[in-house]
Amino acid sequence: MEITKRLFGYVKNKPVIAFQLKNDHGIKMTCLNYGCVISELIVPDKDGKFENIVLGFDHIEDYIKYSPYFGAVVGRVAGRIKDAEFELNGKVYKLSKNENGNQLHGGDHGFHHVIWNASTIEREDAVGAEFSYSSADGEEGYPGNLEIQVTYLLTNNQELLITYRGKTDKKTIVNVTNHSYFNLSGNLKRDVKEHTLQLDSDQFLELDKELLPTGKKLNVDGTVFDFRHGRKIRDGIESRHPQNVLVGNGYDHPFLLKGDKNPIILQDQESGRILEVETDQPAVVLYTSNSLTDDFSIRGRRSKKYLGVCLETQGVPDAIHHPEFPSVVLNPGEEYTARTKYAFRV
Numbered sequence: 001m002e003i004t005k006r007l008f009g010y011v012k013n014k015p016v017i018a019f020q021l022k023n024d025h026g027i028k029m030t031c032l033n034y035g036c037v038i039s040e041l042i043v044p045d046k047d048g049k050f051e052n053i054v055l056g057f058d059h060i061e062d063y064i065k066y067s068p069y070f071g072a073v074v075g076r077v078a079g080r081i082k083d084a085e086f087e088l089n090g091k092v093y094k095l096s097k098n099e100n101g102n103q104l105h106g107g108d109h110g111f112h113h114v115i116w117n118a119s120t121i122e123r124e125d126a127v128g129a130e131f132s133y134s135s136a137d138g139e140e141g142y143p144g145n146l147e148i149q150v151t152y153l154l155t156n157n158q159e160l161l162i163t164y165r166g167k168t169d170k171k172t173i174v175n176v177t178n179h180s181y182f183n184l185s186g187n188l189k190r191d192v193k194e195h196t197l198q199l200d201s202d203q204f205l206e207l208d209k210e211l212l213p214t215g216k217k218l219n220v221d222g223t224v225f226d227f228r229h230g231r232k233i234r235d236g237i238e239s240r241h242p243q244n245v246l247v248g249n250g251y252d253h254p255f256l257l258k259g260d261k262n263p264i265i266l267q268d269q270e271s272g273r274i275l276e277v278e279t280d281q282p283a284v285v286l287y288t289s290n291s292l293t294d295d296f297s298i299r300g301r302r303s304k305k306y307l308g309v310c311l312e313t314q315g316v317p318d319a320i321h322h323p324e325f326p327s328v329v330l331n332p333g334e335e336y337t338a339r340t341k342y343a344f345r346v
């Protein structure tokens with residue numbers, strides 16, 4: 001197991017440090033104290049060739065200028081909050097607006113964009129980084145001083161364990177996730193259209209034209225949203241289903257998870273790489289990078305639609321406006337915890 005640290009750059013004159021974690025089997029991961037970004041994840045293919053499987057950059061300027069949350073932790077609340085406002089105990093809180101009068105991913109100065117305190121973890125069979133951030137009362141409009149912590153642990157069992165913890169001094173809402181874009185072909189050789197996904201979910205949430213949940217749960221039966229027996233990402237890209245067309249021809253939808261032990265399995269036939277995801281969260285947003293623009297490069301590869309697939313495990317988006325969804329409210333004295341495990345197999 002190995003950890004190395006190096007200066008990655010500066011954001012608002014604060015140093016950005018890159019932590020490179022390596023296990024005993026050659027798996028390597030680089031993460032930054034800027035937005036807890038996972039900038040690189042190097043894993044083997046079926047022939048033992050080690051290549052990067054996430055979208056990311058080698059220079060901080062590119063993250064500032066181009067990144068649509070590549071590898072970042074997003075929050076205080078991931079997803080969209082309608083009208084960028086919500087009510088708690090009879091008080092209306094107005095959030096920063098950054099998309100069509102709503103708030104997306106915690107606002108433009110959300111968790112993806114801040115410098116976190118960082119420390120390293122060294123264990124017998126795991127190495128990791130622990131990030132912490134004090135999100136002030138009123139930051140991006142949210143009530144309560146929130147102490148949030150994110151731990152990445154790379155194990156000798158080819159797994160990345162992500163744990164989120166939060167405490168507040170005032171009633172607030174919290175729902176964070178990691179927004180990595182995976183591409184199992186290795187070094188972005190191909191897009192993700194031929195990737196197959198297996199996801200044991202019977203229902204997904206209908207979105208409106210601002211990509212906010214309408215509150216309606218749609219059954220996956222007989223549609224390209226049925227991943228229970230495995231399906232190619234391509235199916236949703238080529239589909240004429242109104243919900244696939246609405247989000248720019250692909251997927252950008254929350255799927256409701258059943259809390260069973262069935263992992264979410266993403267596979268790339270050609271490389272033989274398999275990503276297994278397990279989580280304690282009630283939902284996963286499947287986003288097939290339909291909005292990726294082609295006006296920048298990613299480590300020399302021209303960006304384009306469908307270059308990555310996001311599996312954003314989280315609370316149900318806009319839950320604060322849908323009492324029927326699991327609550328994202330955090331009270332003083334309670335602890336917010338969320339866990340997701342990514343396992344790298346061939």
Ligand code: G6D
Nearest residue numbers: 068069104211252287291
């Ligand atoms: C688009 O609608 C999608 C979001 O789900 C995604 O997180 C973002 O691009 C990066 O806004």
